[in-house]
Amino acid sequence: MxxxxxxxxxxxxxxxxxxxxxxxxxxxxxxxxxxxxxxxxxxxxxxxxxxxxxxxxxxxxxxxxxxxxxxxxxxxxxxxxxxxxxxxxxxxxxxxxxxxxxxxxxxxxxxxxxxPASGFQSVQFRLLETCLGLCRADRLSLDERPYDARLAEADRQRLRDAEARPSLADQIESWL
Structure with a gap:
C-alpha cells in the first residue's frame, strides 16, 4: 500500500x-x-x-x-x-x-x-466526433478547406491518428 x-x-x-x-x-x-x-x-x-x-x-x-x-x-x-x-x-x-x-x-x-479563433477549432470535440464514427469524408469543409485546416499541426496529427483507428461505431458493429 x-x-x-x-x-x-x-x-x-x-x-x-x-x-x-x-x-x-x-x-x-x-x-x-x-x-x-x-x-x-x-x-x-x-x-x-x-x-x-x-x-x-x-x-x-x-x-x-x-x-x-x-x-x-x-x-x-x-x-x-x-x-x-x-x-x-x-x-x-x-x-x-x-x-x-x-x-x-x-x-x-x-x-x-x-x-479568427472559433469553437470549430476544438480538437477535443473533433476527436469525440471521430471516436463516435464521423469520418473525414462526411465532414463539411470550412471556406473550401478541410475541417482541420485551421488547427495546429500537432492537433491535426492527433486527428489523423484517431481517424486511423476504428471508431466506437465500427467496434460495436463488429461486435454485433
Missing amino acids: PKRETSLTYAEHLQLERLLSCQVRRSEKHGRPAHDEMLFIVVHQAYELWFKQILFELERVQATFSGPEVDDRSLGQVVQGLGRVVEIQKLLLQQLDVLETMTPLDFLDFRDLLF
Missing part, C-alpha cells in the same frame, strides 16, 4: 492555482474590459474539461471492444461509462442556458478580439 501524504490539500490535488489562473480576458489586456468575457471563457473551458472526461470514458469503452472477443463481464463497465457520457452530455446542454445569459451585444464587446 502506498504511503499516504498527510499534507496534501484539496487545492494542491486539483492544482487550483494553476487552473484558476487560466482565465485571461483579452478585452482587459486591450484596455476594453468586457465583463461577460469571463463567463465566455469559463463556460468554454468547462466544455473542454468535460470533453476530456468523455474521451477518457470512451477510451476505456473502446479498449473493451478492441480485442477479437468481448468478455461479457466487462459489459457492465461499458454501460456505466456510456451512462456517464450521457449524463455529461446533459450537463453540457444545460451549460448553454448559462451562456445564453450573455446577450449578443455583450458578446460583441469582445468578439473582435478573438478573431
Whole structure:
C-alpha cells in the first residue's frame, strides 16, 4: 500500500492555482474590459474539461471492444461509462442556458478580439466526433478547406491518428 501524504490539500490535488489562473480576458489586456468575457471563457473551458472526461470514458469503452472477443463481464463497465457520457452530455446542454445569459451585444464587446479563433477549432470535440464514427469524408469543409485546416499541426496529427483507428461505431458493429 502506498504511503499516504498527510499534507496534501484539496487545492494542491486539483492544482487550483494553476487552473484558476487560466482565465485571461483579452478585452482587459486591450484596455476594453468586457465583463461577460469571463463567463465566455469559463463556460468554454468547462466544455473542454468535460470533453476530456468523455474521451477518457470512451477510451476505456473502446479498449473493451478492441480485442477479437468481448468478455461479457466487462459489459457492465461499458454501460456505466456510456451512462456517464450521457449524463455529461446533459450537463453540457444545460451549460448553454448559462451562456445564453450573455446577450449578443455583450458578446460583441469582445468578439473582435478573438478573431479568427472559433469553437470549430476544438480538437477535443473533433476527436469525440471521430471516436463516435464521423469520418473525414462526411465532414463539411470550412471556406473550401478541410475541417482541420485551421488547427495546429500537432492537433491535426492527433486527428489523423484517431481517424486511423476504428471508431466506437465500427467496434460495436463488429461486435454485433
